[in-house]
Amino acid sequence: MSIIVLGTMAYDAIETPFGKINRIVGGSATYVAYAACNFVKPIKQLSIVGNDFSLEEMEELKSRGVELEGVEIVKDKKSFFWSGKYHLDMNTRDTLVTDLNVLADFNPVVPDSYQGSEFLMLGNVLPSLQLSVIEQLKTRPRLIVLDTMNYWMEAALPDLEKVLKRVDVLMVNDSEARQLSGQFSLVKAAKEILKMGPKYLIIKKGEHGALLFHGDQVFFAPALPLEEVFDPTGAGDTFAGGFIGHLAHTKDISFDNMKTAIIVGSAMASFCVEKFGPTRVKEINRADIDARIRQFVDLVSFDIQLI
Amino acid sequence: MSIIVLGTMAYDAIETPFGKINRIVGGSATYVAYAACNFVKPIKQLSIVGNDFSLEEMEELKSRGVELEGVEIVKDKKSFFWSGKYHLDMNTRDTLVTDLNVLADFNPVVPDSYQGSEFLMLGNVLPSLQLSVIEQLKTRPRLIVLDTMNYWMEAALPDLEKVLKRVDVLMVNDSEARQLSGQFSLVKAAKEILKMGPKYLIIKKGEHGALLFHGDQVFFAPALPLEEVFDPTGAGDTFAGGFIGHLAHTKDISFDNMKTAIIVGSAMASFCVEKFGPTRVKEINRADIDARIRQFVDLVSFDIQLI
Numbered sequence: 001m002s003i004i005v006l007g008t009m010a011y012d013a014i015e016t017p018f019g020k021i022n023r024i025v026g027g028s029a030t031y032v033a034y035a036a037c038n039f040v041k042p043i044k045q046l047s048i049v050g051n052d053f054s055l056e057e058m059e060e061l062k063s064r065g066v067e068l069e070g071v072e073i074v075k076d077k078k079s080f081f082w083s084g085k086y087h088l089d090m091n092t093r094d095t096l097v098t099d100l101n102v103l104a105d106f107n108p109v110v111p112d113s114y115q116g117s118e119f120l121m122l123g124n125v126l127p128s129l130q131l132s133v134i135e136q137l138k139t140r141p142r143l144i145v146l147d148t149m150n151y152w153m154e155a156a157l158p159d160l161e162k163v164l165k166r167v168d169v170l171m172v173n174d175s176e177a178r179q180l181s182g183q184f185s186l187v188k189a190a191k192e193i194l195k196m197g198p199k200y201l202i203i204k205k206g207e208h209g210a211l212l213f214h215g216d217q218v219f220f221a222p223a224l225p226l227e228e229v230f231d232p233t234g235a236g237d238t239f240a241g242g243f244i245g246h247l248a249h250t251k252d253i254s255f256d257n258m259k260t261a262i263i264v265g266s267a268m269a270s271f272c273v274e275k276f277g278p279t280r281v282k283e284i285n286r287a288d289i290d291a292r293i294r295q296f297v298d299l300v301s302f303d304i305q306l307i
Numbered sequence: 308m309s310i311i312v313l314g315t316m317a318y319d320a321i322e323t324p325f326g327k328i329n330r331i332v333g334g335s336a337t338y339v340a341y342a343a344c345n346f347v348k349p350i351k352q353l354s355i356v357g358n359d360f361s362l363e364e365m366e367e368l369k370s371r372g373v374e375l376e377g378v379e380i381v382k383d384k385k386s387f388f389w390s391g392k393y394h395l396d397m398n399t400r401d402t403l404v405t406d407l408n409v410l411a412d413f414n415p416v417v418p419d420s421y422q423g424s425e426f427l428m429l430g431n432v433l434p435s436l437q438l439s440v441i442e443q444l445k446t447r448p449r450l451i452v453l454d455t456m457n458y459w460m461e462a463a464l465p466d467l468e469k470v471l472k473r474v475d476v477l478m479v480n481d482s483e484a485r486q487l488s489g490q491f492s493l494v495k496a497a498k499e500i501l502k503m504g505p506k507y508l509i510i511k512k513g514e515h516g517a518l519l520f521h522g523d524q525v526f527f528a529p530a531l532p533l534e535e536v537f538d539p540t541g542a543g544d545t546f547a548g549g550f551i552g553h554l555a556h557t558k559d560i561s562f563d564n565m566k567t568a569i570i571v572g573s574a575m576a577s578f579c580v581e582k583f584g585p586t587r588v589k590e591i592n593r594a595d596i597d598a599r600i601r602q603f604v605d606l607v608s609f610d611i612q613l614i
Contacts, residue, residue: 088491184395187534208515211532220606222527225518227494259609293611299527300607302566304600 007123028123035241041065242268314430335430342548348372434466549575
């Protein structure tokens with residue numbers, strides 16, 4: 001069982017109320033890979049980096065079962081760079097710098113060795129690139145999961161609509177769900193979005209948890225109440241990695257198993273926010289993850305027999 | 308098993324994005340009573356009304372097991388009146404009118420027939436009145452639940468601190484928890500507040516559910532994702548009524564049963580927001596409530612065996 005992950009591999013500069021780091025590895029595909037590799041191998045990365053991307057980081061990824069044949073290395077350019085500063089509530093942030101660098105020329109080519117993968121995670125990049133990857137695959141994966149963002153709903157809606165028709169699961173946050181659907185109520189938003197193509201919709205609400213919609217069914221997963229969110233960067237991608245990692249590991253893409261996968265994703269995201277960038281996600285092992293998942297079980301368990 | 312409920316019985320004028328009503332019965336004690344009487348009788352009301360309070364409403368309450376001996380009727384004044392307008396997101400509202408009327412002279416006197424009640428719900432009124440009721444009771448109730456609001460944290464903090472030392476459960480919303488504790492993180496806020504007296508803290512987060520803290524334990528109850536919140540007025544009081552009603556009905560005030568009580572309270576609140584004022588809460592029966600609680604079970608149930 002393997003997962004193809006499309007997304008960015010980048011460097012970030014991050015400032016939060018708790019500290020500042022001038023350069024740390026980031027990018028959607030990096031977070032997805034570091035999370036998913038806890039559950040299944042190989043992860044087949046589709047990305048692009050510049051001449052500044054650390055070889056040590058690449059070796060680290062490889063040692064965890066992440067294949068990099070699909071990662072283009074551009075010799076005369078730098079990696080994608082993002083810099084942001086979080087507000088006190090940690091739910092909003094200002095982007096200070098976006099240097100596309102290599103990302104401006106990104107045109108993912110799926111290596112032959114990636115063909116036949118059963119899971120595809122389309123991280124947040126230009127929708128036309130997401131579409132291109134779907135079209136390059138000779139066999140449709142059993143499950144295609146799409147992440148996107150508000151920017152593409154404005155800048156590339158027709159392409160995004162095409163991608164939506166081709167995927168199984170869409171992940172967006174609450175404001176993106178509202179923007180895409182034109183509905184304020186998330187229940188109504190979900191109904192509209194499920195008409196656009198995906199059979200499953202995950203609405204991420206940050207510290208308020210996540211909702212999974214499928215037909216008339218809905219599932220709610222809480223976020224773990226944390227003393228401190230140190231750095232939310234990459235939490236959504238880490239969630240995605242845990243989600244698709246669990247599904248690929250269990251080979252079960254039913255609605256019931258997606259509920260469990262959302263809990264796994266939420267547990268992974270709860271680690272991610274504890275330290276800068278992917279630092280914490282790189283430290284943890286299966287025992288840590290299992291203990292964290294157990295906390296989620298305790299958090300929502302109640303005895304209905306008493307009623 | 309009986310519950311004493313201290314709070315307002317009032318009239319409201321409410322405007323939401325969905326409609327407007329110029330006069331409907333309201334008040335914290337009214338909502339608590341209409342919710343709690345589904346689970347236990349009698350409810351022993353401690354409140355004050357003016358000459359305009361509907362006798363029909365009083366008969367309706369009595370027919371549901373709500374005793375009104377402790378409700379003072381002031382012949383030459385009008386009932387407390389509140390008017391508010393909700394913003395589009397339904398989470399914020401502007402108070403347009405607050406006519407204290409009889410409330411300005413409220414000095415609750417606990418009737419002899421109320422003595423010996425095992426549960427006390429202190430609805431949101433002046434903290435000194437809440438304290439007065441505690442002090443009038445010859446036997447301390449098994450469980451005292453306190454609701455309050457940000458206004459008293461500014462206008463009557465010393466009295467509020469005295470009340471906090473005397474109660475078992477405090478219910479506040481997230482912004483009130485932050486204000487009372489001076490902590491932004493709700494986990495840190497809970498730690499601070501639990502030092503002030505209550506052994507249990509419920510933080511209500513509206514559409515984002517509720518958290519129960521006790522020592523180092525935490526429980527999370529979701530809110531039901533609704534297509535539309537028609538009118539949130541009274542939802543917090545209805546939650547309180549379901550919560551204490553379930554505890555009194557089951558005679559079990561353990562942490563585990565409080566989890567279930569929060570689900571019951573959330574279910575009651577989810578009805579409340581469907582129509583203006585307490586209209587919907589007055590319509591429902593036990594079968595409706597049980598079906599709604601079942602929806603909460605489905606909403607959060609996932610199979611941990613699969614992991």
